[in-house]
Amino acid sequence: xxxxxxxxQPAEGVFAATWLLILLPxxxxxxxxxxxxxxxxxxxxxxxxxxxxxxxxxVVLFAAMVGRGADERAVSVPLWDWFAVGGYxxxxxxxxxxxxxxxxxxxxxxxxxxxxxxIGYMAEDDRQGRFFGYLNLFVAAMLLLVLAxxxxxLYVGWEGVGLASYLLIGFWxxxxxxxxxxxxxxxxxxxxxxxxxxxIMSMFVVFGTTAFAGVFPAAAEASEGWLIxxxxxxxxxxxxxxxxxxxxxxxxxxxxxPTPVSALIHAATMVTAGVYLIVRAAEIYNLAPAARxxxxxxxxxxxxxxxxxxxxxDDIKKALAGSTMSQIGYMMLAAGLGPAGYAFAxxxxxxxxxxxxxxxxxxxxxxxxxxxxxxxxxxGALRTVMPVTFITFAAGYLAIIGVxxxxxxxxxxxxxxxxxxxxxxxxxxxxxxxxxxAFYMTRVMLMTFAGRKRxxxxxxxxxxxxxxxxxxxxxxGLSVVGGLGLLYLGGGIVDWLEPVTGEEHHxxxxxxxxxxxxxxAVVAAGIAIAWLIFGRQPVPTTAPAGSFVTVAARKDLxxxxxxxxxxxxxxxxxxxxxxxxxxxxxxxAVGGTAAAFGGLSARMRRIQTGFVRSYALSMLAGxxxxxxxxxxxxxx
Amino acid sequence: MSPTAYLVLASLLFAxxxxxxxxRRNALIAFMSIELMLNACNLAFVTFxxxxxxxxxxxxxxxxxxxxxxxVVVGLAIIVTIFRTRRSASVDDESLLKL
Numbered sequence: 001x002x003x004x005x006x007x008x009q010p011a012e013g014v015f016a017a018t019w020l021l022i023l024l025p026x027x028x029x030x031x032x033x034x035x036x037x038x039x040x041x042x043x044x045x046x047x048x049x050x051x052x053x054x055x056x057x058x059v060v061l062f063a064a065m066v067g068r069g070a071d072e073r074a075v076s077v078p079l080w081d082w083f084a085v086g087g088y089x090x091x092x093x094x095x096x097x098x099x100x101x102x103x104x105x106x107x108x109x110x111x112x113x114x115x116x117x118x119i120g121y122m123a124e125d126d127r128q129g130r131f132f133g134y135l136n137l138f139v140a141a142m143l144l145l146v147l148a149x150x151x152x153x154l155y156v157g158w159e160g161v162g163l164a165s166y167l168l169i170g171f172w173x174x175x176x177x178x179x180x181x182x183x184x185x186x187x188x189x190x191x192x193x194x195x196x197x198x199x200i201m202s203m204f205v206v207f208g209t210t211a212f213a214g215v216f217p218a219a220a221e222a223s224e225g226w227l228i229x230x231x232x233x234x235x236x237x238x239x240x241x242x243x244x245x246x247x248x249x250x251x252x253x254x255x256x257x258p259t260p261v262s263a264l265i266h267a268a269t270m271v272t273a274g275v276y277l278i279v280r281a282a283e284i285y286n287l288a289p290a291a292r293x294x295x296x297x298x299x300x301x302x303x304x305x306x307x308x309x310x311x312x313x314d315d316i317k318k319a320l321a322g323s324t325m326s327q328i329g330y331m332m333l334a335a336g337l338g339p340a341g342y343a344f345a346x347x348x349x350x351x352x353x354x355x356x357x358x359x360x361x362x363x364x365x366x367x368x369x370x371x372x373x374x375x376x377x378x379x380g381a382l383r384t385v386m387p388v389t390f391i392t393f394a395a396g397y398l399a400i401i402g403v404x405x406x407x408x409x410x411x412x413x414x415x416x417x418x419x420x421x422x423x424x425x426x427x428x429x430x431x432x433x434x435x436x437x438a439f440y441m442t443r444v445m446l447m448t449f450a451g452r453k454r455x456x457x458x459x460x461x462x463x464x465x466x467x468x469x470x471x472x473x474x475x476x477g478l479s480v481v482g483g484l485g486l487l488y489l490g491g492g493i494v495d496w497l498e499p500v501t502g503e504e505h506h507x508x509x510x511x512x513x514x515x516x517x518x519x520x521a522v523v524a525a526g527i528a529i530a531w532l533i534f535g536r537q538p539v540p541t542t543a544p545a546g547s548f549v550t551v552a553a554r555k556d557l558x559x560x561x562x563x564x565x566x567x568x569x570x571x572x573x574x575x576x577x578x579x580x581x582x583x584x585x586x587x588x589a590v591g592g593t594a595a596a597f598g599g600l601s602a603r604m605r606r607i608q609t610g611f612v613r614s615y616a617l618s619m620l621a622g623x624x625x626x627x628x629x630x631x632x633x634x635x636x
Numbered sequence: 637m638s639p640t641a642y643l644v645l646a647s648l649l650f651a652x653x654x655x656x657x658x659x660r661r662n663a664l665i666a667f668m669s670i671e672l673m674l675n676a677c678n679l680a681f682v683t684f685x686x687x688x689x690x691x692x693x694x695x696x697x698x699x700x701x702x703x704x705x706x707x708v709v710v711g712l713a714i715i716v717t718i719f720r721t722r723r724s725a726s727v728d729d730e731s732l733l734k735l
Contacts, residue, residue: 609731610730610731610732611727611728611731612666612727612728612731613657613658613666613728616657616658620654620658
């Protein structure tokens with residue numbers, strides 16, 4: 001079926017230094033974090049140059065890779081032996097194939113642009129060294145994640161991005177909400193990470209190795225039960241990192257972090273690591289259809305949940321976060337479809353990386369001009385005062401709802417098509433999701449840029465400085481042409497990824513063009529409904545009570561409440577009762593034993609009167625006892 | 637002459653010494669009683685040496701005397717020191733080490 005590990009070439013020429021991709025941002029992180037406050041002044045520029053250099057090198061590598069034949073593009077770069085225990089050896093190495101390359105370009109490219117934007121956005125902050133250090137750390141860890149050639153090395157990057165995410169969500173840790181959100185993200189990710197470690201351990205049990213080169217070729221001989229188990233464990237890991245149901249609740253709170261962080265980590269790159277993981281483990285999922293079905297179901301549930309949550313949020317970043325959940329749900333859905341969907345999952349991941357980063361940076365630009373106001377009910381009529389933000393945000397908006405020829409149209413259209421090819425219900429859910437996406441994004445657009453002014457009294461909105469608008473132009477441009485470019489330039493993304501993901505096509509009952517027309521009609525309906533509610537009539541500055549659906553969506557569909565009721569409270573009861581058992585039972589037994597011996601020795605102490613003559617008497621008595629005993633023994 | 641008489645005498649002396657140690661409070665008297673017990677033992681050793689025609693008992697008696705002399709030196713020194721500091725030779729007063 002797939003032969004992705006068979007055609008890997010040794011690294012030569014320009015590929016020999018692939019590790020530089022990771023090393024550059026890692027050096028940036030080390031310098032900035034160890035250098036301390038002294039470097040605050042040069043930190044923004046230095047911290048931006050490092051990932052930009054990495055991007056430059058990635059472009060060189062990409063050009064070299066394009067120059068090779070499709071079967072010779074994957075390159076392996078062994079680095080050093082990490083450790084060897086008995087027959088088990090872990091060697092650190094990188095695998096740069098078509099899939100990794102796509103991610104490397106996304107991470108370093110979008111990452112550099114967001115670094116550039118951060119120079120303007122964080123200009124007022126007095127801890128810039130730390131901020132850019134963390135961002136560089138994130139880029140390095142994310143690159144390690146996608147370049148690893150061994151699940152164990154991948155896990156190092158996996159934890160690294162989790163750490164960077166935690167540090168950056170809680171960057172403004174003087175705000176209690178930010179500190180709590182960081183902790184929540186960390187805990188939710190731990191649950192997913194437990195799934196990852198279980199998957200890695202299972203691989204070790206079944207295959208005796210965790211290297212891609214060892215696991216994937218051997219997958220065909222493993223029992224299906226084990227493959228399903230590994231697939232489900234990997235899915236749990238992916239759910240944690242990618243905020244998929246049922247571990248989705250942390251992503252909305254993660255918006256407490258600075259907006260560039262939300263754009264880079266919680267929209268464009270880190271949260272898509274779960275999709276990468278599943279596509280990377282394609283050879284396992286191909287052989288375990290049950291695990292794939294689980295992936296599809298998780299993706300479908302999340303894409304609808306995220307979209308519904310997005311419709312009710314008044315906080316612009318949370319509305320976008322719901323949208324991110326939803327879009328990653330689409331990617332998971334596509335990844336679960338197997339070879340028919342892997343390439344489209346990655347395609348949507350890339351276009352989503354462009355337009356969602358664009359939308360978040362646009363939201364950041366709006367917040368920057370509005371004194372960090374996030375409530376969309378206090379926006380309105382910003383298109384005239386922030387023209388650049390408006391135009392670029394509009395490009396991202398048209399891309400995400402899937403208006404042709406913007407980027408999201410091509411990727412989402414392909415996913416819905418593939419979903420219909422698998423099962424009617426999946427396709428229907430994806431189609432409804434597209435309609436809701438159009439609704440909530442139109443709502444965001446209208447509430448922010450159209451209508452009348454609902455600004456707070458002290459708000460003086462202004463356009464952001466060029467250092468922030470240039471990234472908006474770049475990402476806005478990619479939102480416009482990214483989809484077309486990726487799909488059709490030089491054979492396109494599907495052919496590019498084919499050696500890694502395989503290809504498969506389901507025949508549809510109706511022609512693809514008709515389905516596309518239906519999708520566009522549904523999107524148009526979503527826009528129209530949103531316009532009827534939020535465009536035609538004025539938006540109230542305080543949220544109306546809303547129906548029970550709206551209330552549920554405002555509360556993240558009770559995700560937190562369910563977590564609290566099902567996990568947190570029983571957990572607290574459990575710990576409390578364990579503490580009770582510990583205090584009264586175990587401590588009681590231990591303390592009682594100690595008290596018994598204490599009391600006994602207090603009694604025994606009385607024997608030690610301090611009178612020499614009583615000691616003499618006891619000696620005499622003892623001697624008498626010895627003599628009597630000896631006599632008794634000697635008697636025949 | 638029967639050795640029994642010597643052994644009875646030794647037993648009596650040992651008993652007198654033992655009772656002396658137990659009932660008298662004065663450290664010097666207790667000390668003398670200990671000497672009495674030691675010498676009762678010596679008498680028993682010598683008697684047994686005579687009975688068995690074996691010289692070991694007599695040698696042990698000499699050892700006991702030497703050890704007793706050394707013990708007297710140390711013991712008297714302790715008693716004198718205690719008497720100097722506490723103005724008392726009663727063994728019941730020296731009970732400071734108990735809790």
